[in-house]
Amino acid sequence: MGEWMTDGPNASPSPHSGWIRDEQNFWGGLALVALAAIYYFAAGDLGGMKGFAFGPGTAPRLFAGLLALFGLIVTISGLVAEGPRVERYDIISPTLFFFSYLLFTSFSSTATRIVGGACFVAALGWGLIGLIGPRRELVRGPLAISLSLIFFAAAIRPLGLVISSFIMFVIAASASKETRWMESLIAAVMLTIFCTLLFAYALELPFQLWPTY
C-alpha cells in the first residue's frame, strides 16, 4: 500500500521535466511498483510451495510480482512515449490523516503512536498551509470529504447517530465553494431526520441515536 505516498506529480507542478515524457504513466506506474514491493515483503513470511501444493504465500507473491512487472512497463513507457500532463491535485493531507487515524486505532505500541502523531501534525500543517495558499481549491475537496469520514468514524460511538450525521454533513458541505450555508444547514437537518428514520427505525439497525453520558 504505497501509492498515496508518492507525492511526485503534485509536489512538482513544473512543466515536463526533460526525461519524463508521460507524467501520468511514469508516476502512476512507479506507484504500482511501490505498492507491489510493499505487498511482496508483507507476504514474505508466508509459506510457499510445498511439493506441488500452493502455500498461503504463493499466489500473493505471484500476483505481486506480475503487478511489479506491469507497473515497471508502464513506468518505462512514461519515459519513452509522449503523453498528457497530470491534472493537478493534492491528496497529501487526507492521506496522512487516514494514516494517523489507522495508526492510532489499530496499533498500540509507542512507536506507532509517535509515527501516528507525526502524521497527524504533518497532515494538519500541510492541510492548513494548503487551505491558505493559492492551491486552495485543489486541497479543499478531497480534504473536507476525507475529514468528514474520519469525523464520522470517530464520533459515531461517543456522539450517536443524530449529532454525527449532522456535523458530518456540515464538514462535507465545506468541500464545495458553491455551498450556501443557510440552505445547507436546513438540508443537513432534513437528511439527519431521514437517515435516522431509515436506518434506525425502518431498517432497525442497532444504532445509538444520542450521546452516552
Next chain:
Amino acid sequence: MYDLISNLYLGLSVAASPYNLFFCFIGALVGTLIGVLPGVGSVATLSMLLPITFGLPPVGALIMLAGIYYGAQYGGSTTSILVNIPGEATSVITTLDGHQMARQGRAGPALSIAAIGSFFAGCVATVLVAALGAPLTSLALLFGPAEYFSLMVLGLVFAVVLAKGSVLKAIAMILMGLMLSMVGSDIETGAGRMTFNITELSDGLSFAIVAMGVFGFTEIMRNLEMTSESREILNTKITGLMPTRKDLIQAAPAIGRGTLLGSIVGILPGAGAVIASFAAYTLEKKVARDPSRFGRGAIEGVAGPEAANNAAAQTSFIPLLTLGIPPNAVMALMVGAMTIHGITPGPQVMTKQPDLFWGMIASMWLGNLMLVVINLPLVGVWVSLLRVPYRLLFPSILVFCGIGVYSINNSSFEVVLAGLWAVIGYFLIKHDFEPAPLLLGFVLGPLMEENLRRAMLIGRGDVTVFATRPISAVLLAVAAILLVLSALPFIRGKREQIVVDD
C-alpha cells in the same frame, strides 16, 4: 420448451408476490432517479446501497439491485433527450439525435420511442436469459478447476480488450485487484496474509468498502473539481407522447437491430451497455440510406442505442447467473450482494435456488413494464429533479454512505478504509488508470486463486494441465489471440473508434 415455460411461471409467481413486486418497484424507481441525476452512476449507487440490502431477504435484495441497474438505463435517456445531459454513460450517444428531436419540438416521440425500444429489448433479453440459462449451466458442470481458471482469464482479457484506454494499464489494474483481494485469512491454512496484525483485516478487504470508496467517494471528489454549469432545461412543453406511424415504421427495424446487437455485446465481458449503445449507433448510421440525417434528429439514432443498452444491461446477467463470473463492474457488485447473502454465484444457483434464479429473471420483465409506467407519464417530475443542486446532493450522498458503511459491521475502521480507498481511486484516475478492471480483479481474485490451487494440486504441480485439457486450452488460446489482436495497431485504431466514436 416446456421447461422454459414452467420455469418462467415459477419465476413469475416468485416475482409477483407483493413483497418482491415492491422491491422491484423501489429498484426501478431508484434506478430511474440515479439515471436522471448526472454525476450519480449506477456502479456508485449499487455500491452505496449494498449495505442496506443486508437486512432484506436475498431474493428481494437482488431483485431491487437488478432493477436499479436496468432502471438507470431508462432514466439516463430522459435527461439526454430533454436537457442534453446524459445521466449515465450508456446514454451519452442518445444526446446526439434525441436532443435534436427535442429541439425540433418532438421530445414526446423521442421519449416514447426510447421507452418502447428499451421495453422491447428488455422483453427479448429476459427470454434470452431464461433460454440460455439452462444450457450454459449444464456446460458449466463440465468445468473443472483448470477450465474455471482459464475461463476467468478469458473474462478478464475480454474486459481488458474492451475497456477504454491503454491495454497495459488495464492489465495492471486487474493485477492490483487480484493482489489486494488476497489480503486476509488464507482459505486453506487460515494464515493471516498481509494483515499487519490488524484484527479487522483478518476477514480481508471488504468488497463493498472498496467499491464505495473507489466509485462512490472518488466520484464526488472528481465532480467537485468541475464548476457546475447552469443546466438549461428545455422549456418547451412536451406535447403528445405518441409517436406517429412514420416514426414507428422508421424506428422498428432499428429497435430490432439494437436489441440483437445489445444482447450479444452484453454477454461478452467488458464495458457492456456502454459499448452496446455506441456500437448500435454506428450500425444505424452504416445501414441508413441517408447517413447525413444522423445528428439532426434521426429517430433511429435514439431507438437503436436505447434498445441496445437495455438489452446489454440484461444479458450481462447471463455469465453471472450461469457461470458465476461477472462480466462488468455492475455484475461484480451483484456478486458482492450475493455473497453478503451467503449465495455463491455459479451454476449451482439455478438448481439449488430455482426461486431466486427464475424469480430474478421474471422480475426483470415486470421491472421493464413498471419502468415504462414510471418514466413516460412522470417525465415532468424527473426533469424537475435536475433542479436539485449538486452542492446539496453530494454531502447527502456522503452522509448516507458513511452510515451505510458503518452499519455493515458496526466498524469505524471500515469507514476510514473506504475513505482511504477514495484517495487511492482519485490518484488512479488522475493517472488515467480505470478503476473498473480493478474491481473486476478484486471480485474474481479469491475464485481464481482457489481454482488455480486446485488445478495445480489435481495436475500434481504440472502447469501444462491448463493446456492439455481441451476446453481450458481453447479458452486460453482465445484469450491469447484476443490480447495479441488488441495490441495490433490496426485493431487498436478500430477499438479506439468504437469506444470514443462520436
